[in-house]
Amino acid sequence: MTVETSAGEAAEFSARLLDLSNHGSLALMISLGHRTGLFDTMASLPPATSDEIAKAAALDERYVRGWLGAMTTGRIVEHDSRAMTFSLPADRAACLTRGAGPANAAVGFQVLAMIAAVEDQVVQCFRHGGGVPYSEFPRFPAINAEISWASLDAGLVRVLLPSVPGLIGRLQAGIDVADVGCGSGHAVNLMAEAFPASRLVGWDILDSALATARAEADRKHLANVRFEKRDVATLEEQEKFDFITTFDALHDQARPDLVLKGVYRVLRPGGTYLCGEIRSSSTLADNMDIPWAPTLYTSSLMLCMTVRWLTAAWAGRHVGRAKSP
Numbered sequence: 475m476t477v478e479t480s481a482g483e484a485a486e487f488s489a490r491l492l493d494l495s496n497h498g499s500l501a502l503m504i505s506l507g508h509r510t511g512l513f514d515t516m517a518s519l520p521p522a523t524s525d526e527i528a529k530a531a532a533l534d535e536r537y538v539r540g541w542l543g544a545m546t547t548g549r550i551v552e553h554d555s556r557a558m559t560f561s562l563p564a565d566r567a568a569c570l571t572r573g574a575g576p577a578n579a580a581v582g583f584q585v586l587a588m589i590a591a592v593e594d595q596v597v598q599c600f601r602h603g604g605g606v607p608y609s610e611f612p613r614f615p616a617i618n619a620e621i622s623w624a625s626l627d628a629g630l631v632r633v634l635l636p637s638v639p640g641l642i643g644r645l646q647a648g649i650d651v652a653d654v655g656c657g658s659g660h661a662v663n664l665m666a667e668a669f670p671a672s673r674l675v676g677w678d679i680l681d682s683a684l685a686t687a688r689a690e691a692d693r694k695h696l697a698n699v700r701f702e703k704r705d706v707a708t709l710e711e712q713e714k715f716d717f718i719t720t721f722d723a724l725h726d727q728a729r730p731d732l733v734l735k736g737v738y739r740v741l742r743p744g745g746t747y748l749c750g751e752i753r754s755s756s757t758l759a760d761n762m763d764i765p766w767a768p769t770l771y772t773s774s775l776m777l778c779m780t781v782r783w784l785t786a787a788w789a790g791r792h793v794g795r796a797k798s799p
Contacts, residue, residue: 496548499544499548500544500545500548500550501583501586501587502583502586502587502590503541503544503545503548504550504570504579504580504583505580505583505584505586505587506541506587507541507545507570507580508570508578508580508581508583508584509584510531510533510541511531512527512531512533512538512541513562513567513570513571513580514571514572514573515527515530515531516551516560516561516562516567517562517564517567517570517571517573518530519561520561521552521554521557521559521560521561522559522560522561523558523559523560524538524539524542524558524560527542527560542560545560546560550562550566550570575624575627575628576624576625576628576629578624581617581620581621581624582621584613584617584620585617585621585773585777586769586772588611588613588614588617588777589611589772589773589776589777590776591610592606592610592611592776592780593776595610595780596775596776596780599780605779605780605781605782606780606781607781608680608781611777611781612682614777615657615658615680615682615683615686616658616686618657618658618683619657619658619660619683619686622657622660622661622721622722623658623660626660626661626664626721627664630661630664630665631664631665631668634748634750635665638746638748641717641746644716644717645665645668645669645671645672645717646669646671646672647671648669648671648672648673649672649673649716649717650672650673650674650714650715650716650717650742651665651672651673651674651675651715651716651717651718651719652674652675652676652677652714652715652717652718652719652740653665653674653675653676653677653718653719653720653721654677654706654709654718654719654720654723654724654733654737655677655678655706655720655721655723655724655726655727655733656676656677656678656683656684656687656701656723657678657680657683657687657721657723658683658686658687658690659676659678659683659684659686659687659688659690659691659699659701660687660690661676661719661721662674662675662676662687662699662701663687663690663691663694663696663699666691666694666696666698666699667694667696670698671698672698673698673699674698674699674700675699675700675701675702676699676700676701676702677701677702677703677704677706678701678703678704678706679703679704679705679706681703684701684702684703687701688701706727706733706736707727707728707729707732707733707736708732708736709733709736709737709739709740710736710739711739711740712739712740713739713740713741713742713743714740714742715740715741715742715745716741716742716744716745716746717745717746717747717748718737718740718741718745718746718747718748719747719748719749719750720733720737720747720748720749720750720751721750722750722751722752724749724751725751725752725774725778726778726781726782727782728782752770754767754770
C-alpha cells in the first residue's frame with residue numbers, strides 16, 4: 475500500500491524528528507548535570523568559565539566543557555562568547571537544582587538514562603516475551619527515593635494526611651499503620667516520626683530498598699516502625715490495621731486486584747485506605763491530553779511492565795501479558 479503525503483508534511487515531520495533527537499540528547503545531559511552537581515554548582519556561581527565551573531564542582535574541565543556545549547545550544551545555560559563565561563539563570567535553576575525541592579525536574583531525567591541501559595533486553599522481550607529483573611535497575615531504588623522524598627517532605631504530614639477527616643487525631647492517639655510497597659520507606663518513617671504513639675510497618679520485595687528504609691529509621695532512632703520483605707499480593711491477615719497506604723506503588727504490582735483484596739482483608743472495620751497514584755487512565759484515548767504521557771508510557775514499558783512480568787513469575791502466578799497503567 476502506498477501512502478501519499480505532501481512534501482510539506484514530510485518536511486514538517488522530519489523537523490519534528492530532529493527536534494525529538496535534540497530533546498532526547500538534552501534529557502541525558504540534564505541527568506548528567508544533576509548527578510554531577512553541575513546545576514547546583516552553577517546556581518551558586520556568578521558567570522564563570524568552564525575551568526572555573528569544573529574546579530568549583532571538582533570535575534574534569536574537558537567533560538564539563540562538552541556538557542556546557544549541549545546545555546548552551548539547548549538554550550538551558552546562557553553563554554557570553556566574549557568573556558567565555560556560562561551562567562544558569564535563576565528561573566531555570568528553580569527547576570533544575572536540589573535547592574528547588576519538589577520542583578527539581580532534573581531528578582526525573584535520571585529514569586530515562588537508566589531505562590535506556592536495558593534497551594537490548596527489552597528488544598528481546600518484544601521478540602520472545604518475558605521481562606527484565608529488578609536487578610538490572612540497580613539505581614532504581616535510589617532514584618525513586620530521590621524523586622519521592624522531596625514531595626513527601628513537603629506535603630505528606632502537613633497536607634495529605636490532614637485531608638483525611640479525623641486521621642491526624644487517630645494517628646496522634648496511636649493506631650496500627652501499614653504502607654504497602656513502601657520502597658525506601660521514607661513515607662513510613664515520616665509518619666513514624668510525626669506520630670510516635672502509632673505503630674507502623676512498611677512492606678516491599680526489594681532488599682536494597684528495605685535496607686535504605688531501615689537505615690533511615692535507625693538514623694532517626696524510630697522505635698515504632700519496622701520493615702518486612704513481603705509479597706503484598708499474598709496478604710492473609712485479618713483486620714490488623716487501622717490505616718493502610720500505597721504511594722505510587724499499586725500500578726507496579728503484577729496483580730493489583732489481589733493487592734487490593736489483601737488491603738481490604740487486613741483493614742479493620744472503620745479503617746482508612748489512602749492510595750496515591752499517577753493521574754492517568756487505563757484508556758489510551760483519555761491520556762492524549764496529558765503533556766507527559768509519552769514519558770509515562772515509556773517508563774511503564776521499559777521498567778514497570780517488564781519487571782511485573784518477572785514479579786508474577788517469582789510469585790508463582792502466571793498472569794499473561796502485564797498491562798500498562
